[in-house]
Amino acid sequence: MVLHVDNGMEVQEKHKIDFDFREKLDVIADGFRHNYCYQCGACVADCPSHNYSESFNPRLIMLKTLLGFEDELVQPDSEIWNCTNCYTCSERCPQDVRPVDIIIALKNLCVKTGKAPDSIQKISQAVMESGITTKATSVTERRRQELGLNPMKTYPVEDLKKIVEGE
């Protein structure tokens, strides 16, 4: 079965429609507004990723979410990883779906099911181990000193470990 959507683009229905997938996503933080999507396509025209790569289409991502195409969306090479997080779609959406937040919920699901790209774990690990994302290099302190800035402080990594461990 082929689903015909805008501009002659097609979605191959490779998998069974699974409406339970919505509920899976509903329980992830801020991951429930896809249920408001009525597929108007207002999110598409100004989406930068769509304008530079036709295979990225926020409306199709919302449609696949509603239909429960989990195998396609929840993958380390899923198109969701090409979202720029620019939030233009959230500005345009008349239904307050906030597509970026749904895409982030899908990404969270990728992490929970071990299907996220390695780069995600690398960054989250860096924060948990050092307290920061962009690590200082050998020139950082010298530069700070030259600019008259105080030296870097230590980061309370132990506190971070305690607060991220569940509720």
Place this chain on the structure above:
Amino acid sequence: MKYIPFFGCMMTTKYPWFEAAVRRTFDNMGLELVDVDGFTCCPDPIYFQAHDKMEWYTIAARNISLAEELGHDVITTCSGCTATLSEANLALKEDPELKEKINKRLKKIGREYKGTVNVRHAVTVMRDDYGMDRVAKTVTHPLGGLKIAVHYGCHLLKPSRVMRVDDPDRPTILDNLITAAGGRPVHHDKTLLCCGRACMDNSISDHMVMDILDNVVETRADCMGLICPTCFDEFDMGQLILGRKYKKKFDVPVIYAFQLLGLAQGLKPEEVGLHLHKVKVDRLFEKAAG
């Protein structure tokens, strides 16, 4: 007025001269920055948020709770930190259930998020607290009509429901700051385009960055003026990388808004780290001086 600065990771480690520019310009205007010990990464709104949104909210709430002890507003200088801390602050203020969940986690280290301070980007202090007309009065070395292609980037403005900084489609705040500094802001077709950094597929972001640079070149602007260190990364260092990869030459200097203000207030180029940029900016000063 006193403010608690949140410089984040990138501006403390990779681009400390942006931190210096903010500290010096705030000092020039008599705006006091009160430093707080114990801030961590905001955490990063792209990768860390993609990792786990509840953890992302929790670490952000911990950072905000440190500022709440002093009771001054948090001033962010990186668009990424602005995005994370603003969204977490709003979400926790709007949703008591979420706040309770996060506070259960924070309790383990004896902290509590109360929702008593605002998170604001430093440029909003210029416009809303200090006033652009007063900013203009601190200018001793106006930028001499330097033609500056403004680049707003995404997270200063969007989602506007959260950021509440300016009209996301017709922003003026950076234009007005540049004008106050004696520069001439210019726009082009891609002024509001994303720098693409969050895309996994580099071929998408490469073309976004090159399109923006091509447009800047076409406007015959002297440089780009921007507000986000990630955009800076994409356009300064990125310009060299893309130049090599696609055999193109742009030669567009890229300058952070508070560096421009600092220069206009008479700071020396090296005091705001201009000599550390990958794309050299020297010729601009010859123009401004001459």
